[in-house]
Amino acid sequence: MPASSRAPARVKDRPTWLVSRLFARSSGLLADGFEAHGGGLRSYHYRLLAALEEWGPASQADLGRATGIDRSDVTAVLSELESRRLVGRSADPGHGRRNIVTITAAGAEQLRELDAVVDGVQERLLSPLTAAQRRQFVALMSKLLADGSAPPTG
Structure with missing residues (x-):
């Protein structure tokens, strides 16, 4: 029995199990997308470039x-x-x-290229869902994260 496709009955429908499996899938898709794009940039690079473009200059600590x-x-x-x-x-x-x-002008241009990569990954990850289901899925995840009880992780 392949470990990636089965889980014990008491585990398989638990949100913690499902979220961890979905995290693994989405992380893999994102890594594959960045790898296919080339250039050696990854999720951390994208996240920092996006933050700088949206929020402007910032200290490293911030x-x-x-x-x-x-x-x-x-x-x-x-x-x-x-x-x-x-x-x-x-x-x-x-x-x-x-x-x-x-962020430099070259960084902003690179960010636009990476946006296309990330958009493609979102499409691939959410392809089984309708547009309404996608909106609901994102809204529910956002609600679960909004309480702030869990610290962000890298």
Whole structure:
């Protein structure tokens, strides 16, 4: 019996099991989408670029907190993005030990390309659902996350 297709009866209909299986599926689809796009960028890169474009310049610490990415991972990912000239970092004049990060024009263009990748993944993941079911699914997930009891994870 393949482990990926079966679960014990007392497990298979539990929301925690279903959410973890769906997370694994969606993560795999996203990784495959980014891999097919090429360029070595992944979910963390996308999340940080999206945050910078939407919210504007921010400190590394604020980016980590806002996106749920661990501080050390933020530093590493921003270094990768900076080496590709997708973001710029400069010292915060009001706080000597803090860096302010901005998205570059090349970063904004890369983000648009990655948006298309992520849109394709969403379509593939949700393809069994009607448009109304998709809206309901997203609304229900958002409601479950809105109570804020669980901390964000990377």
